[in-house]
Amino acid sequence: MAKYEGGCAHVHVTASAEPIDNHECHCNVCKSVTGQHTTHVAFFNHADLKVDHPEHIKRVPFNAQNPDGPLEICLCTECNAVLMLDDKQKRIRVAVPNVMGYDDAAFPKATYHAFWDESKGYPAPSDGRPVYAGLRPEFSWPAGA
Structure with missing residues (x-):
């Protein structure tokens, strides 16, 4: 059973674990x-965020200044x-609850x-x-595929 559900009418994104x-x-x-002035962002292990219709996804670079970077925005065709951000290195997938169709009130608050x-x-x-200049100091990137 999914802990969190997002996406659109055509592509459903589900999280099977906590961020x-x-x-x-x-x-x-x-x-x-x-x-947005600030954005609530949740990283999931790559395998923990799934899509039911990957054939209905188009991908664009997340960072226009670094189009070959690892993150891609996934859009419904x-x-x-x-729908989500996907990591080409298969380390993480990212949900932005208030942009990607999640029930923002039911989503865990940013820590x-x-x-x-x-x-x-x-x-x-x-x-x-806490306020950091980057990600929290104890964050460790998961291994990629």
């Missing part, structure tokens, strides 16, 4: 892609909905702030969650 990382992202790429720095031009978050 391995769950943060509020302040990076410029997320800002550019989502248009039928309705253009954003920290990532990629914040003083050059952002706004005060550091003060909601009590």
Whole structure:
């Protein structure tokens, strides 16, 4: 049974486990892609986030400044909905609950702030969650396939 479900009417994305990382992202790429000031991002082990109709997915680079980078945005070929980020190295898959069709209220809250720095031009978050210049220091990337 799925712990979390997202996607669109044509492609369903399901998570069979809890996220391995769950943060509020302040990076410029997320800002550019989502248009949001900050973005709730959840990393899952690659095998823990599944799609039921991969034949209905088109892929575009996540980072326009680094089109050969490891992450790709997966879009539905039928309705253009954003489904997930997929890692070409098969380490992680990424859910953005409020963009990718999840019940945001039922999704676990971000546990920290990532990629914040003083050059952002706004005060550091003060909601009590840790704030880091990158991912949390103890995060370890899973092995790829």
